[in-house]
Amino acid sequence: MTAPEFLQGFIGRDILAGEVTIHAAIAGNGPPVLLLHGHPQTHATWHAVAPALLAAGFTVVACDLRGYGDSDKPYGGEDHVNYSKRAMAADQVRVMRALGFERFAVVGHDRGGRVAHRMALDHPTAVRRLAVLDIAPTATMYAKTDKEFATRYFWWFFLIQPFDLPERMIGADPAFFLDRHLDGQSGTPGIPTAALRREYLRCYDNPATIHAICEDYRAAAGIDLDHDRADGEKRVTAPLLALWGALGTVGALYDVLATWREKASGPVQGKALPCGHLLQEEAPDALLAELLPFLQAPD
Template sequence: MTSPAPALPGFAYHRVRVAEGVSLNAAVGGTGPAVVLLHGFPQTHLMWRHVAADLAADHTVICPDLRGYGASDKPAEAGPGTYAKRTMGEDVVALAAALGHDRFALAGHDRGALVAFRAALDHPAAVTHLACLDVLPTLDMWDALHGASAAVGFHLYLMAQPPGLPERMIGADPDGFFGHFLDVWTKDPDALPAEIRAAYLDACRTAVPSIVADYRASAGIDVDHDRADLAAGNRLRMPVAVLQQDWGAALGYDAAALWRAWAPDVRHTTVTCGHFMAEEAPAETVKTLRNLLA
């Protein structure tokens, strides 16, 4: 007998239409001011299981699977806009509104942080607070990667290629590809129990084209959007918290300074753990979010 898919205990699951032909799977729990939590790669909303349980004590916590991931819809890539972070950010605003929240705090990890960043820039009236975990803004990320140190981001370059080759290569062994990141980006393997790791791989196995399209957008249209905002002087005007591994110096740049260029009111802190900090260091992650929301 097949075991049921893991779920967030005490959370109700909804399927919410956010755009033409696109509905998101979202877990919703708690009561109080709304907080939307966006997962990263190669994960689903389950990455927030510890953090969401804590925040739900006094917040309405909304944990969706992003467009193209998990149990959410995965529209075919019809052009660069299908998986632009602007489009995915609009999904999030529509999701919150459909659940009755025109204003909400927003936190994202990895890919979800890029969606959150774009949503906050594009919809400042909706996003009251912003938290970004272990990522740089897209434009800064590409500028920061250079020389031999860029090898850590080989997947960024692979999935930036035109449609066809990356999908075939990754699709030939999706468990090997996605499992690689779950293994090498984790300092504490126990933070990803077997059933959670299996759920991530199951979700990614059926989402290769949409995940590649998400990354491909970040090598094109997302850069264009960031560059246009930078030139226009658009900045994040809400309170912003950034929590990152202590990897900035090792890669040759000042991560805090890069973030300050985008967010005048930013609190940048580091934590000693692997990439999956909401699972490896949930107490520190909760502290960062609660300090921001306070």
């Protein structure tokens, strides 16, 4: 066990979750909160948020999704099934159970929000509260694709191209692609910090990571949509908080709260924050001002 560089006071653990090992940073003794990052980040993205949640009395578990960071990167499998949000969500439920938590709150940004959404559908008794950061539901975004969305989120359509076109193109200069992607995500100069960029590149500069990321997006455009269609009228029952960046794409192109109310039978609340896509890095104080009351509310 080692202390994560960006989360001082946390313990780093590699936890067997079925057939994969998931890397996590863990601290605290209170009600459990699971934090899930997006692309191209790792659990280090929570460096300003996780300590505040810990100080507020929570047990905080910040994990690397399968395929990302220091978690395992399995072969994608037929129809990219091993990177379906169903498989990725099951990983995280197994992690929390291994830590002794059968029921917990989950906060997911970007891809982590999509994993958290699937988790709330597949494991409703496990998810006490759900917070999704700067996303609208995947099926909604694909269904409403237009030129504006395809231009702003071009990687949704680039990364899903058949193996190994995007892998080779990104692999030719991972640092360039990563920096351009992060610059496009952030609405705040200097964010991510140079130290975080180095950490993200440490993980991104790995052919297995690049392939896993492509498989994540390929699954989102295929098997994940199949799972969504098969859900029929199934809805998220947990209380849901949706927050998004006022300077980002999601709030500009969608009525975010309306999209989530279509997917939930429980209460939905939320608002825009003064930042771009990276809420937890650009506006951690504003994020915590919304997140803490939501997480502290009684069931």
